[in-house]
Amino acid sequence: MKRTSRDIRTANRYEVLRQIIAASPTSRQELAAATGLSLATVATLVGELLDLGMITEVGFEDSAGGRPRGLVAVHASGGTLIGVDIAETYVRVELFDLALKVLARADEEMRPGESRPEQVVGHVAAAVGSVVAQAGAEGARVLGVGVSVPGQVDRATGVCEYAPNWDWHDVPLLDLLAEHIAYPLYLDNPLRACAVAELWFGAARGSGDAVVVNLGTGVGAGLVLGGGLHRGVSNSAGEWGHTTLVLDGRPCHCGDRGCVETYVGAPGIMRNLREVDPDSPLLHDGDQTATIDALARAVAADDPVALETVRRTARYLGAGIADLVNLLNPQVVVLSSWVAAALGEPLLREVREAVARHALRRPLTGTRIVLSPIPTDPVCLGAATFALEGALQSVGQRVRSRTVSTS
Amino acid sequence: MKRTSRDIRTANRYEVLRQIIAASPTSRQELAAATGLSLATVATLVGELLDLGMITEVGFEDSAGGRPRGLVAVHASGGTLIGVDIAETYVRVELFDLALKVLARADEEMRPGESRPEQVVGHVAAAVGSVVAQAGAEGARVLGVGVSVPGQVDRATGVCEYAPNWDWHDVPLLDLLAEHIAYPLYLDNPLRACAVAELWFGAARGSGDAVVVNLGTGVGAGLVLGGGLHRGVSNSAGEWGHTTLVLDGRPCHCGDRGCVETYVGAPGIMRNLREVDPDSPLLHDGDQTATIDALARAVAADDPVALETVRRTARYLGAGIADLVNLLNPQVVVLSSWVAAALGEPLLREVREAVARHALRRPLTGTRIVLSPIPTDPVCLGAATFALEGALQSVGQRVRSRTVSTS
Numbered sequence: 001m002k003r004t005s006r007d008i009r010t011a012n013r014y015e016v017l018r019q020i021i022a023a024s025p026t027s028r029q030e031l032a033a034a035t036g037l038s039l040a041t042v043a044t045l046v047g048e049l050l051d052l053g054m055i056t057e058v059g060f061e062d063s064a065g066g067r068p069r070g071l072v073a074v075h076a077s078g079g080t081l082i083g084v085d086i087a088e089t090y091v092r093v094e095l096f097d098l099a100l101k102v103l104a105r106a107d108e109e110m111r112p113g114e115s116r117p118e119q120v121v122g123h124v125a126a127a128v129g130s131v132v133a134q135a136g137a138e139g140a141r142v143l144g145v146g147v148s149v150p151g152q153v154d155r156a157t158g159v160c161e162y163a164p165n166w167d168w169h170d171v172p173l174l175d176l177l178a179e180h181i182a183y184p185l186y187l188d189n190p191l192r193a194c195a196v197a198e199l200w201f202g203a204a205r206g207s208g209d210a211v212v213v214n215l216g217t218g219v220g221a222g223l224v225l226g227g228g229l230h231r232g233v234s235n236s237a238g239e240w241g242h243t244t245l246v247l248d249g250r251p252c253h254c255g256d257r258g259c260v261e262t263y264v265g266a267p268g269i270m271r272n273l274r275e276v277d278p279d280s281p282l283l284h285d286g287d288q289t290a291t292i293d294a295l296a297r298a299v300a301a302d303d304p305v306a307l308e309t310v311r312r313t314a315r316y317l318g319a320g321i322a323d324l325v326n327l328l329n330p331q332v333v334v335l336s337s338w339v340a341a342a343l344g345e346p347l348l349r350e351v352r353e354a355v356a357r358h359a360l361r362r363p364l365t366g367t368r369i370v371l372s373p374i375p376t377d378p379v380c381l382g383a384a385t386f387a388l389e390g391a392l393q394s395v396g397q398r399v400r401s402r403t404v405s406t407s
Numbered sequence: 408m409k410r411t412s413r414d415i416r417t418a419n420r421y422e423v424l425r426q427i428i429a430a431s432p433t434s435r436q437e438l439a440a441a442t443g444l445s446l447a448t449v450a451t452l453v454g455e456l457l458d459l460g461m462i463t464e465v466g467f468e469d470s471a472g473g474r475p476r477g478l479v480a481v482h483a484s485g486g487t488l489i490g491v492d493i494a495e496t497y498v499r500v501e502l503f504d505l506a507l508k509v510l511a512r513a514d515e516e517m518r519p520g521e522s523r524p525e526q527v528v529g530h531v532a533a534a535v536g537s538v539v540a541q542a543g544a545e546g547a548r549v550l551g552v553g554v555s556v557p558g559q560v561d562r563a564t565g566v567c568e569y570a571p572n573w574d575w576h577d578v579p580l581l582d583l584l585a586e587h588i589a590y591p592l593y594l595d596n597p598l599r600a601c602a603v604a605e606l607w608f609g610a611a612r613g614s615g616d617a618v619v620v621n622l623g624t625g626v627g628a629g630l631v632l633g634g635g636l637h638r639g640v641s642n643s644a645g646e647w648g649h650t651t652l653v654l655d656g657r658p659c660h661c662g663d664r665g666c667v668e669t670y671v672g673a674p675g676i677m678r679n680l681r682e683v684d685p686d687s688p689l690l691h692d693g694d695q696t697a698t699i700d701a702l703a704r705a706v707a708a709d710d711p712v713a714l715e716t717v718r719r720t721a722r723y724l725g726a727g728i729a730d731l732v733n734l735l736n737p738q739v740v741v742l743s744s745w746v747a748a749a750l751g752e753p754l755l756r757e758v759r760e761a762v763a764r765h766a767l768r769r770p771l772t773g774t775r776i777v778l779s780p781i782p783t784d785p786v787c788l789g790a791a792t793f794a795l796e797g798a799l800q801s802v803g804q805r806v807r808s809r810t811v812s813t814s
């Protein structure tokens with residue numbers, strides 16, 4: 001999509017709040033230095049955030065010889081945000097304060113077969129009710145609820161157009177949720193949730209161009225380009241999992257063959273393990289989480305089958321990530337989601353070596369490859385961030401023409 | 408890289424001139440309607456372009472009931488631009504007026520072995536001298552010279568870091584050229600030249616997100632994202648030719664195996680042809696241009712070997728383009744450069760079918776796949792456009808704070 005002056009104003013508003021969250025308390029002068037924006041622009045944006053109650057004045061600091069500088073900080077109790085991670089086998093809901101600290105959490109298990117939209121919505125509503133109740137008075141001031149669903153979504157209409165795991169087609173998920181949840185709702189998918197979580201709170205902070213590689217049951221790449229999320233013309237960019245790595249290779253549920261996902265998604269890793277040792281005791285048939293966890297423990301114990309499985313997986317992953325480096329030339333590639341978290345440093349080391357074998361020298365020298373530093377569920381955090389962005393967008397519109405003094 | 412308010416102002420300046428070039432004469436009101444910018448913004452930008460002599464007032468039109476509206480048009484004779492296409496076997500130079508109409512052209516052949524930087528620079532200088540002389544008085548007012556060289560370039564320093572065909576490493580090309588050419592010089596590569604040509608004058612006009620697929624000896628993808636060229640952190644984005652299509656497939660000069668380029672670059676297509684019929688009379692050993700031309704003629708004559716070769720090539724190309732669609736979800740994919748021009752509609756038909764077999768439904772429905780509509784050398788045109796953008800950027804800085812009335 002085309003970028004407008006309005007988009008830039010919104011992005012600047014995001015960046016100032018991001019910086020305040022990262023370094024509270026802070027002065028307008030420090031914010032200007034950290035963001036590269038003019039002091040006047042920062043002052044206007046800080047005024048908007050104060051108006052909304054998202055930040056608060058917390059006193060003054062001396063400036064050498066000059067007049068004291070006003071300090072602002074996140075107004076942690078200025079409202080709450082809810083992030084919903086609808087995954088294949090569970091629903092996780094977290095409630096955050098405005099510093100994006102988790103105040104309450106609720107998990108609902110979904111048994112196989114419980115995949116009708118009404119059943120999933122029921123679990124979400126129950127978990128949202130639970131976190132609001134746990135948070136007590138705090139829970140009453142929910143500014144918005146971000147919902148991540150694994151599939152292709154239309155953000156504007158709130159329709160989940162396709163969710164491969166449950167074979168959902170054109171499910172009006174936001175309308176269904178709105179029957180149970182009275183707060184503003186924002187729908188997107190885990191790819192973009194993880195990308196926005198890294199952009200606000202993780203390894204992509206301050207990067208113009210970043211790729212957040214999501215390694216779970218499915219895989220994908222959330223793209224941060226030009227300082228913002230790249231969504232594409234129909235909000236479906238990032239389907240790296242269905243780019244071809246091996247023409248005519250392993251069959252994929254998308255109907256194609258040789259997709260990246262079939263080699264590095266959790267079921268693909270199980271297949272890599274089976275190819276190394278068909279009778280490996282690490283294999284828990286039908287249970288991805290148990291298998292990946294067993295694999296991680298065996299790697300830590302220097303088990304040769306486990307090491308070879310990670311090496312093979314990294315070989316595929318390295319070729320696929322080198323494609324992203326050659327095509328997009330990002331500053332950073334972040335490995336995110338539960339498979340990356342489980343296999344951690346040993347996977348990262350092998351991946352770095354494999355990428356170096358495949359990528360061109362010039363794009364690669366500009367690129368760092370790191371594990372996600374986010375300690376909690378990045379999908380919940382990212383979904384809550386969508387709600388935060390939604391709240392910031394509406395305040396921007398309301399107070400847009402207001403002038404704020406720079407003192 | 409991060410997008411700033413300044414980038415947006417520059418992009419708006421480009422867009423207004425682009426629209427004036429496309430639809431001269433035109434009024435500020437029409438420009439505002441066409442670009443979506445406010446009338447005040449358009450009036451400021453038009454004032455800057457008038458100041459620079461790039462456009463000119465050409466009278467008035469009646470507006471129903473209102474006062475007459477001033478009309479502006481490109482000031483074709485307000486200056487000239489030169490585009491330089493340094494290719495593997497030739498140097499082509501074109502001189503353009505400000506409507507980007509070709510006024511003069513010069514070609515220099517480069518024999519194998521003539522690949523030292525000084526030799527190439529000599530050819531460029533001779534051809535630039537030739538077009539300036541041909542253009543006479545017009546030739547004297549050159550605003551800038553854009554130079555495209557096939558390889559990885561650092562625009563800021565003017566250094567060609569790597570050109571695979573000649574094995575150039577860290578050649579200070581702009582400094583060498585400046586010893587012979589006194590006009591402002593702008594260095595970039597054919598990928599980005601073709602992309603900017605499509606963005607200004609071709610199939611990507613008005614698109615926020617577009618991919619310009621360059622099919623020549625080498626292949627690559629110029630990326631237009633968020634309405635502007637995506638360069639990446641070290642100006643080396645777009646190396647789609649060296650993304651993996653067949654893990655462990657054909658060896659590539661980059662050192663890797665199975666790169667897209669080895670299947671759909673001109674030498675790759677020759678190999679596809681050889682696989683269909685090792686003794687085909689269409690094969691001109693060592694002469695890519697003659698082979699691709701023979702292939703195109705044979706396709707037109709329904710030759711079965713030629714048809715099968717195009718089908719195989721399109722099968723590879725379709726998988727590679729589907730990767731771009733799935734990853735970036737662009738509005739348009741443009742097939743550009745000499746191989747695409749030679750194989751034309753028959754290739755396009757097969758590619759569309761192959762992409763449809765590989766791409767996901769949702770990203771694909773938003774995407775058109777077309778041949779480049781640019782009738783001349785897109786690399787020269789794009790290189791000249793870099794010079795035009797350079798001229799617009801400097802004027803923007805000079806008159807930035809000036810206010811222009813909106814009448």
Ligand SMILES: [Zn+2]
Binds near residue numbers: 242256
């Ligand atoms: Zn697939």
Ligand SMILES: [Zn+2]
Binds near residue numbers: 648659662664666668
């Ligand atoms: Zn290659």
